[in-house]
Amino acid sequence: MTKNPPKFSCPFARREQSEGEPDCVSLPENATPLSSACGRKRFRVCRIKGNRRNCARMAQMGVLPGSEIEMLCPGGRRQCMFRVKGSTVTLDPQCAEQILVTPL
Amino acid sequence: MTEPIHIALAGNPNAGKTTLFNYLTGARQHVGNYPGVTVEKKTGACRHGDTELLVTDLPGTYSLTAYSVEELVARDFLVNEKPDVVLNIVDASNIERNLYLTCQFMELGAPVVIALNMIDVAQSRGMDIDSDKLSALLGAPVVPIIARNGKGVDLLLETVIAVGRDQSKQWQSLRLSYGEDLDQVLEDMVPLVEQGHLLTDTYPARWTALKILENDDQILDRAMRADTALAHSLVTRTEQITRHLQSTVEAYPEAIIADHRYGFIKSILRQGVLSQRFDADRLYTSDRIDKVVTHRFLGPLIMAGVLFGLYSFTFNFSMIPAGWLQSLFGLLSKSVDLLLPDGPVKSMLISGVIDGVGGVLGFVPIIMFMFFGIAILEDSGYLARVAFMMDRIFRMFGLHGSSVMPFIVSGGIAGGCAVPGVMATRTLRSPKERMATLLTVPFMNCGAKLPVLALLIGAFFSAHQARYMFLATLFSWGVALIAAKFLRVTVLRGPATPFVMELPPYRFPTFRGLLIHTWERTWQYIKKAGTVILGISILLWAMMTYPGLPAVELDRFEQQRQEVRARFSAALNSGSRTVEAKQLQQMLLAIDNDQAETALRRSLAGRIGLAMEPLSRLAGFDWRTNISLLGGFAAKEVIVSTLGTAYSLGAVDPDQSSSLKDRLIRDPNWNAVVALAFLAFIMFYAPCLVTVVCIAKEAGSWKWALFSIVFNTALAFLMAVAIYQGGIALGIG
Incomplete structure (x- = not known):
């Protein structure tokens, strides 16, 4: 049995984007590292940098380009805490630095 | 008598696996509300009707890719033991994330029964989940339960038994699409894996190809050991597509695969499975x-x-x-x-x-x-x-x-x-x-x-x-x-x-x-x-008691006692009974303490303690304290008991007996x-x-x-x- 993914979920190339959704393949100007994102705001993940294992780990936790995250405790130089796909996830500053987001 | 059904309890950390395991088996496994309580698998048994169920509680994992020890333990158990049913505990209040693992069980082809746990918490958060629709869309039975109080568990077990006894069932993999590029690569790789019988005795061919694409260390290692030439060609193909994806979308294959899995889940949830009564963003x-x-x-x-x-x-x-x-x-x-x-x-x-x-x-x-x-x-x-x-x-x-x-x-x-x-x-x-x-x-x-x-x-x-x-x-x-x-x-x-x-x-x-x-x-x-502690206490007591005093020394102490008693007898005859009796008692006690301390000093433990004393004195520890520290090497609990024994050997008069605390203070x-x-x-x-x-x-x-x-x-x-x-x-x- 083969199931096809819906069009709206994939932020990567060759997919149909929803109306008004930012293009995450080319990095938006207002993209900032998650570690610098301040305030209790909602953000959209644009890109995940860093080594392959780190990217895979993030993807498994649901932190993927296109995912919406809600900041619970802004990071800065310390650990940040945010909600993604219904879970509360914490990251150290080095990891948060690798995730580029844009405010929603 | 029917054959027992082997069940593997699997799911995300904190989904309630161990709680359900304890409920089913009556075990007293440790349950904690933090990730990683179950690092190793645990087994137990229970009976439902006339069917015996052998239950294995697997560690909580987010995926089946070898990123952690927990994931390796869970995955190895599933592929090596091939349980009759994988009872996937899904936290209903966090359904999207939890179904990510469900997806992977189904990709592996395991016969899955989904226990939608903490359904009460989901409802309190305004989440209504249509379990029948979810079951129909996933192609696996879904039973809402509350593991903490056992609500829905009977129906769950009946479902598990029905799936476990279904002779027609086979391990059948769910085939998801991961996008044009990766689907094409999988199309190329799967026949090669099948023809070369690469790990096919353990894993489905498509799953092996998928794990190679995901850069799974354990599978890559096993593939290399099984057929180096074939594994190299598959890795080369993977490297090509990775370079292509990096240059076009700046992503690794595993990120795209994860994204498509989440997309699949979202598509299911949006088909009327999940409805939110409250503001989902609150x-x-x-x-x-x-x-x-x-x-x-x-x-x-x-x-x-x-x-x-x-x-x-x-x-x-x-x-x-x-x-x-x-x-x-x-x-x-x-x-x-x-x-x-x-x-x-x-x-x-x-x-x-x-x-x-x-x-x-x-x-x-x-x-x-x-x-x-x-x-x-x-x-x-x-x-x-x-x-x-x-x-x-x-x-x-x-x-x-x-x-x-x-x-x-x-x-x-x-x-x-x-x-x-x-x-x-x-x-x-x-x-x-x-x-x-x-x-x-x-x-x-x-x-x-x-x-x-x-x-x-x-x-x-x-x-x-x-x-x-x-x-x-x-x-x-x-x-x-x-x-x-x-x-x-x-x-x-x-x-x-x-x-x-x-x-x-x-x-x-x-x-x-x-x-x-x-x-x-x-x-x-x-x-x-x-x-x-009892064993070590008796051993240490023996070390503190033997070899004991030689006969000459014992005679010397006995002679001292007799001399004191003789003086006491003379004093009693002279009439000063009370004062002399007290003096006698004190003198006899002093002799007893002297004898006990001499015996302890000459015991095996005492000799070791004394040999260490020149050094330990720098930290203020006497030879008796040294004995307790030696005991502490065996088990730290023994320190208190050894101190108790070492300090009680000198206090033989029951009237003078007191707690170790008081003895140390004095x-x-x-x-x-x-x-x-x-x-x-x-x-x-x-x-x-x-x-x-x-x-x-x-x-x-x-x-x-x-x-x-x-x-x-x-x-x-x-x-x-x-x-x-x-x-x-x-x-x-």
């Missing part, structure tokens, strides 16, 4: 609490307050039952003294068994109250927040955020055990961070050190017991972190690894759960006191400075024998186990000497 109570509890400034203050409150609770409420137990053992000691004639049996029962084991059991109320407090913190989810807050500090000392749990398990809040703490370091990925954690977790105040701390703090700092206990905890953390930093900049130099952790939601602990956890741990302590060799130096030494010297064996096993070498003995003892001795000499120089003591 903050849950858990998040609101976190905003305060993990606040940059308030968080550490709250944490310090909570820990201090735990110690106050423990000491304020446990003192009365502890006093009862102490009186009970005192009464027992007196009864044995009255009933039995003098001799080795009486000495062994009083000094070896009652003083030894009783000394340890006397602390059961303190241990029980401490464990109860820790169970509240753990089950409520607060301990995971402690880990979150401590991560930043841990990084400064070269450790990883995941090191926090092994520290807490080992006794970071006092009352744990270093053995599971050492084993819990398996969750650390970096070998050097793991080794640094492994070597420093024994510095925590485990349950065995707790009685020593309670004894000495109670004896010499009784006015501020909770405060000193709290300071002892902070001190143990401080020394452990500094030692870790020292190791990380010297023998264990290396880069830091990233910290990623999912925080469980806050939950109200159930009273039953709290009692189970408290009793489990307290019973382990009592059991240890009745077995290992002893001229003991004072507050010696007590502090002794506390420091106990907290940091060589780990107990079981922990040393565990370190050797986990580190894969006895070299590190030996290192921990030498390093810890040297460090502890230097600290004890510094405290004692400093105290003497300042005129305290």
Whole structure:
């Protein structure tokens, strides 16, 4: 049995984007590292940098380009805490630095 | 009789696997509201109707890719044991994330039954889940349950039995699409895997190809060992597509695969499976609490307050039952003294068994109250927040955020055990961070050190017991972190690894759960006191009693007694009965004490203690204290019992008998400075024998186990000497 993914979920190339959704393949100007994102705001993940294992780990936790995250405790130089796909996830500053987001 | 059905309980951390396992099997597995409670699989059995169910509780995982030990354990069990049913516990209140793992079970082809757990929590959050529709769309049975109270579990078991008994069922893989590029590569790779029979006896061909695309270390390694040429060609193909994806979308294949899995889940949920009655974006109570509890400034203050409150609770409420137990053992000691004639049996029962084991059991109320407090913190989810807050500090000392749990398990809040703490370091990925954690977790105040701390703090700092206990905890953390930093900049130099952790939601602990956890741990302590500690106490008593005094010495003491009695008889005849009787009693007691001390000095343990005394005196420890420290190498609990035995051998008159605490206070060799130096030494010297064996096993070498003995003892001795000499120089003591 083969199931096809819906069009709206994939932020990567060759997919149909929803109306008004930012293009995450080319990095938006207002993209900032998650570690610098301040305030209790909602953000959209644009890109995940860093080594392959780190990217895979993030993807498994649901932190993927296109995912919406809600900041619970802004990071800065310390650990940040945010909600993604219904879970509360914490990251150290080095990891948060690798995730580029844009405010929603 | 029908064949038993093999069930694997699998799911995300905190989804409720262990709770369901305990409910089904009646087991008393430890359940904690933080990730990584179940590192290894556990098995149990239960019966539903006439069917026997063999249940295996697998570690909580987020995926089936080899990123962690838990994932490897879960995956290996599924592919090697091929259970009849994979009972996937899904947290209904966090359904999207949890179904990610479900997707992977189905990709592997396992026969899945989904237990939609915590459906009440989901409803309280305004989430309505149509389980029938979910079942139809996923192609697997879905049963809503509440594992905490067993609601829906009967229907779940009936469903599991029906799937388990279905003879027609086969392991059939779910085929998801991962986008044009990756689908094409899979189309190319799968026939090659099938034709080359690459790991096909264990894994489905498409799944092997998918794992190679996901850069799964274990599968790549196995494939290379099975067929190097074929594996190389598959890796080459993977590298091509990875380069292509990197240049076009700046993503690795595994990220795109994950994205498509989440897309598949979302598509299902949006087909009427999940409807939200409230605003989906609102903050849950858990998040609101976190905003305060993990606040940059308030968080550490709250944490310090909570820990201090735990110690106050423990000491304020446990003192009365502890006093009862102490009186009970005192009464027992007196009864044995009255009933039995003098001799080795009486000495062994009083000094070896009652003083030894009783000394340890006397602390059961303190241990029980401490464990109860820790169970509240753990089950409520607060301990995971402690880990979150401590991560930043841990990084400064070269450790990883995941090191926090092994520290807490080992006794970071006092009352744990270093053995599971050492084993819990398996969750650390970096070998050097793991080794640094492994070597420093024994510095925590485990349950065995707790009685020593309670004894000495109670004896010499009784006015501020909770405060000193709290300071002892902070001190143990401080020394452990500094030692870790020292190791990380010297023998264990290396880069830091990233910290990623999912925080469980806050939950109200159930009273039953709290009692189970408290009793489990307290019973382990009592059991240890009745077995290992009893054995070691008797052995140490024997070492402290034999070879005994030679006949010449015994005759000398007997002669002294006769001389005194002769004088007493003369004095009695002269008429001054009361004064002379008291003098006689004191003189006879002095002879008895002199004899007991001479015997102890000449015993095997006494000789070892005396040989160590020139060195140990630098830290203020006399030869009797040295004997207890030797016993502590075997098990830390023995320190109290050995002190009890060593100090009771000199007090043979029942009228003069008193608790060990009182004896230490009265002893001229003991004072507050010696007590502090002794506390420091106990907290940091060589780990107990079981922990040393565990370190050797986990580190894969006895070299590190030996290192921990030498390093810890040297460090502890230097600290004890510094405290004692400093105290003497300042005129305290």
